Amino acid sequence: MQSIKVYHAPSGQGPNPWKVVIVLEELGLPWEIVWIPYGEIKSEPYTSLNPNGRLPAMVDPNKNVTLWETGAIINYLVATYDKDLQLTYGxxxxxxxxxxxxxxxxxxxxxxxxxxxxxxxxxxxxxxxxxxxxxxxxxxxxxxxxxxxxxxxxxxxxxxxxxxxxxxxxxxxxxxxxxxxxxxxxxxxxxxxxxxxxxxxxxxxxxxxxxxxxxxPGTKKVLEYREECIRSMSDTGAQVVSRQKDARQLPKYEKSVGVDNA
Ligand SMILES: N[C@@H](CCC(=O)N[C@@H](CS)C(=O)NCC(=O)O)C(=O)O
CATH class of the missing domain: 1.20.1050.10 (Glutathione S-transferase Yfyf (Class Pi); Chain A, domain 2)
Structure with a gap:
């Protein structure tokens, strides 16, 4: 089976794509993240994958399916691949x-x-x-x-x-x-x-x-990987706020994972 592609922007702080990655990992499916800077998500070619110009988009090369909106993507993954009802009910x-x-x-x-x-x-x-x-x-x-x-x-x-x-x-x-x-x-x-x-x-x-x-284990692995991405990649989030006149600065998520800092 080929990896299912999930589009996300460096450094991975945005929460929504990780919802999909968690489900993929929990179902034991192969996945990869395609990194695309925030500055490129509002125009083609990305908007052909997600007309809303937001992240994620998902491309499943095994079934030739491209989807956007995490709720729809999760529904697709569960309906298509969770035959053993690991994360759902029959x-x-x-x-x-x-x-x-x-x-x-x-x-x-x-x-x-x-x-x-x-x-x-x-x-x-x-x-x-x-x-x-x-x-x-x-x-x-x-x-x-x-x-x-x-x-x-x-x-x-x-x-x-x-x-x-x-x-x-x-x-x-x-x-x-x-x-x-x-x-x-x-x-x-x-x-x-x-x-x-x-x-x-x-x-x-x-x-x-x-x-x-x-x-x-699956969710932990994804969250640890996310932390690693945030630590190691240059963030492109400034590109989101720079085009929005009502924005001032980027949030500072010193600790981005875990609720014990709540
Ligand atoms: N309802 C959408 C929300 C997507 C969304 O807001 N994604 C954020 C990243 S977590 C985004 O693309 N932000 C960049 C922007 O708004 O330009 C979904 O669940 O897929």
Whole structure:
């Protein structure tokens, strides 16, 4: 099988492409990252791969399929390659199979955009300390984390799990829906630099859920590789902010992986 290509920009700080890489690695599929500077993603030839001019795009040479939007890519990978139901449920668990879609959509429409805007107004927006916007997206991010927290708590009760047993969003195993949250979670420390989030205290289930995912060999390997990329590559992120008049500077993610710095 040929490697599935995932497009990302140096130095790999952007969280979205890693969602796809985590799923690929967890499914044991061969993958490679195609590095493309941020300055080249808004024009051809990249926009033929992703008309939205954002990262990632995925090219699967085995099936001649090119896709964009991480939710769609994850759905494709699971439907095409997860025949053993490693990260999903089959028709024998019909409702759970579809409930995974609710969580994936929630990650795409909730966690990604709200966490992203919180980072924007905290670190990048030209007008510094725009407190109403910082608060709005901070509160929304926490509300979203509260939805996950409440669900994990209910799942623990429903399944009669002990306090230190791992618990997942749907059913009794870690799925693609859980893993889709990992890369944005790793930015939590940078999102609340003023210390206004104590993850372990405010969202204890969420905290342990994230640690259980980042402790999985496949996910751990990808996050370590990501750290290595961030350390070793020159960042092209300035190209994103330089074309946006409402941007001031790049965020400084001193620690880009892990939630223990939250
Ligand atoms: N909803 C999209 C989000 C993609 C996205 O925003 N990607 C970021 C990198 S993590 C990006 O391309 N940023 C550069 C830009 O906005 O120009 C997905 O999930 O694929």
């Amino acid at each position: 028709d024998d668990r019909f409702e759970e199979k579809w409930l995974l879609q609710s969580w994936l959509m929630f990650q795409m429409s909730g966690q990604g955009p709200m966490f992203g805007q919180k980072i924007w107004f905290t670190h990048i927006h030209v007008e510094q300390n725009l407190q109403t916007a910082i608060d709005r997206y901070g509160n929304e991010s926490k509300r979203i984390m509260g939805v996950v927290e409440g669900t994990l708590r209910k799942q623990r009760q429903k399944l009669g799990l002990a306090a230190d047993d791992p618990v997942w969003l749907v059913g009794d195993k870690c799925t693609y829906a859980d893993l889709a949250f990992v890369p944005w979670n790793t930015l939590l420390g940078s999102m609340f630099p003023d210390g206004s989030l104590d993850l372990a205290k405010e969202f204890p289930e969420y905290y342990r859920w994230h640690l259980n995912m980042t402790g999985r």
